[in-house]
Amino acid sequence: MDGMTLEAPTQTRPGGRSARVRAAVHRAAQELLAGGPADALTIPLIAAGAGVHPTTVYRRWGTLGELLADVASSRFSGGLVVPDTGSLRGDLEQWAAGVATDLRDPKTLAIMRAAIGAAGVEGGSACVADRHEQLEAMLERARCAGETDVPDREQAADALLGPLYYRAIFGEQPGSPAWARGLVPRLLG
Amino acid sequence: MDGMTLEAPTQTRPGGRSARVRAAVHRAAQELLAGGPADALTIPLIAAGAGVHPTTVYRRWGTLGELLADVASSRFSGGLVVPDTGSLRGDLEQWAAGVATDLRDPKTLAIMRAAIGAAGVEGGSACVADRHEQLEAMLERARCAGETDVPDREQAADALLGPLYYRAIFGEQPGSPAWARGLVPRLLG
DNA sequence: CTTCTAACGCATCGATCGTTGCATCAAGGA
């Protein structure tokens, strides 16, 4: 539901030290982002929060931007199950509501903002890459099921992810799950 | 067309020293953002680029986040003329194309990303506040002109600004003006 | 059990950041 991958670091091996360090750093970065101002986030701070030497972070990630892009990529991969209600409309409504719910978490928003600011284009696409894949999976399944007038992924992303993420980033408050469901009729007619 | 307000700093008075410093700092911040990585942007760097002492910037803006929010606010205020084609549909199409054109400028994107990253919610709303006012103006004019089925501002923002800004921030490449025009029928039917 | 390699911790260094107290200067008003 929330996309956290902390307790299942499938990176290399769950028990490895590298994986532990990586998970600790990711967690510390997210906690610091949720707590303080984003422009006060530095690598030594994250390292201290993770109980790791700053040198380790510098060597593994290099810059804060790369680290945040990595955090965003992990945070926004998996965690949201692609629904299967039997109809494309139902799938999209449930999925949009799930995305909206995820976008209500202040920690999620903080990571997104930081990744966008520090990692540029890479940070932005890291936040939505998995969402696009999920969307494509639902549309493809609908096509295979013989549904008619299935939009392509770009149209669907414009109509659903566009308003969702626009409100999350630029709006005062993100949209509600109910409102997100209402976006689907605008796409499917 | 591009929203720059550099040559007309209507802040207090065009000739004042404060206004000159403010304009120089704004210009330096935008130039550095367009040139280098965003996480390397610091107040002393901006001050040096503006030919101003860092102390001045610290005292006037305090943090990098507040400065970037101010830059974004200036950059995205005015500069885009609200069209008056006679019909709401034509107004919205021309306006959306103008927004799309503005969003194709890498400097514009750099400012937006930096403001979002460093200034949080304030930075985000600073980027779109003026767009919402322009939208409201067009919709209100259409209502007064007796047009029927005029959507409210939230619906219009979701359908137009949503996809436009979503592609600009999260997409690999921003949308074209022609594509932006195509968003209007999805709103008006 | 031994060995090997990659990752981590540690100490140190220079550079830069952000702050503060004080002097100076530009603009507007009497």
Added chain:
DNA sequence: TCCTTGATGCAACGATCGATGCGTTAGAAG
């Protein structure tokens, strides 16, 4: 013209950042 006030320049200062060389350790391979 002179004066008042707010903004800016200047020069310190401590704190922190980011990089580097080297020793040590964890984990996997044999």
